[in-house]
Amino acid sequence: EAQVTQNPRYLITVTGKKLTVTCSQNMNHEYMSWYRQDPGLGLRQIYYSMNVEVTDKGDVPEGYKVSRKEKRNFPLILESPSPNQTSLYFCASSSRYQETQYFGPGTRLLVL
Amino acid sequence: AQTVTQSQPEMSVQEAETVTLSCTYDTSESDYYLFWYKQPPSRQMILVIRQEAYKQQNATENRFSVNFQKAAKSFSLKISDSQLGDAAMYFCASKMQDAGNMLTFGGGTRLMVKP
Numbered sequence: 001e002a003q004v005t006q007n008p009r010y011l012i013t014v015t016g017k018k019l020t021v022t023c024s025q026n027m028n029h030e031y032m033s034w035y036r037q038d039p040g041l042g043l044r045q046i047y048y049s050m051n052v053e054v055t056d057k058g059d060v061p062e063g064y065k066v067s068r069k070e071k072r073n074f075p076l077i078l079e080s081p082s083p084n085q086t087s088l089y090f091c092a093s094s095s096r097y098q099e100t101q102y103f104g105p106g107t108r109l110l111v112l
Numbered sequence: 113a114q115t116v117t118q119s120q121p122e123m124s125v126q127e128a129e130t131v132t133l134s135c136t137y138d139t140s141e142s143d144y145y146l147f148w149y150k151q152p153p154s155r156q157m158i159l160v161i162r163q164e165a166y167k168q169q170n171a172t173e174n175r176f177s178v179n180f181q182k183a184a185k186s187f188s189l190k191i192s193d194s195q196l197g198d199a200a201m202y203f204c205a206s207k208m209q210d211a212g213n214m215l216t217f218g219g220g221t222r223l224m225v226k227p
Contacts, residue, residue, distance in 0.1 A: 031213035040121070042203055042217035043157075050213070058214065090157060094213045099145045099164075101213055103157035 002027045004104035006091050012110045013081055021076045021107050023091030030096040032074040033058070034066065037088040037106075046089075049074055050096075081111045114139045114206050118218035125194045126226050132179075133189045133221050135204030143209035146180065146187045151201040151220075160202070163187065191223075199225045 004025045013019055025032065030051050035043040035058075045058030049068040063085055065077040074093075078085060091104040115138045125131035137146070148160040163171045163180050170178050175195075179188045191198055204218040 033213050033215075035215075035217075040219050042116075042118075042219045043205075043215070044217070045214055048213055088155065092157075092213070092215075099207060100147075100159055100162060101215060106155045106157075108155075 002102070004091055004093055004102050006089075006104040006107050008107060009105060010108045012112065014112050015082055016080050019078050019081060019109075021078075021089060021091075021109070023074045023076065023104060024072050025074075025091075025093040025102070026072065027093060027095070027102065028071065029093035029102075030071070031094045031101075032068065033092045033101070034064070034074070034076045035090045035092065036060065036085075037090065043090060046076070081109075083111050085109065086111050114141075114144075114208065114216040116204055116206050116216050116218040118202075118204055118221050120221045121219070122222045122224070124224040124226060125191070125198075127196060128193055130190060130192045131194055131223065133191075133202050133204075133223065135187045135189070135218055137185050137187060137204070137206050137216075137218075139185070139206065139208065141208045145207045145209075146178075147205045147207070147215070148176070148178070148187075148189045149203045149205060149217075150198075151203065152197075153200070157203075161189065194225050196225050196227060199223055 033048040034046040047066040049055045089107045092101040094101040146163045
């Protein structure tokens, strides 16, 4: 089944404790993105990647890191999480030949 | 930069009736794509419908259709014969032709369906 998976689905952590949210897709898509969703603001792009070893900042990159060492994986790293990073996070992927993005199930993060 | 605006934070509709969700966008590009995504309580993002800006014909998907007004930069979603399962958050989004995978989203409209 074609899908985007994210882990963990739920995470509670404390300020300053490094964490990684994994994202994997099995559709051989070139493009991958991370978004955060906050009430009233919709989804905002954090980082995106157009291919292996190619990443770039989205609209709200501060406090986040990403890497794209393999085509299928695109982990999101919070080196020192802060309470303002409490949010719902989505990973998405798409083919360079199609415009439709496929979203993962979301990761709910709470930073205390 | 693109901006997408959904001016209706909440809407409600009676089951079996029709409802229209509004979306306006701002772009200087001529080639772009527009989308409506549905987010039910499960929080999964589900593509409802998409429209290519170069196509004049409005997209339709079963009970869902759009009214795409390019000059007015308007992209509304019409849901006909509303069902209880249509209750969800709906997000309008845009993407420029050469923007890789960067989607710009509106703030969302919460749709409630009354039985």
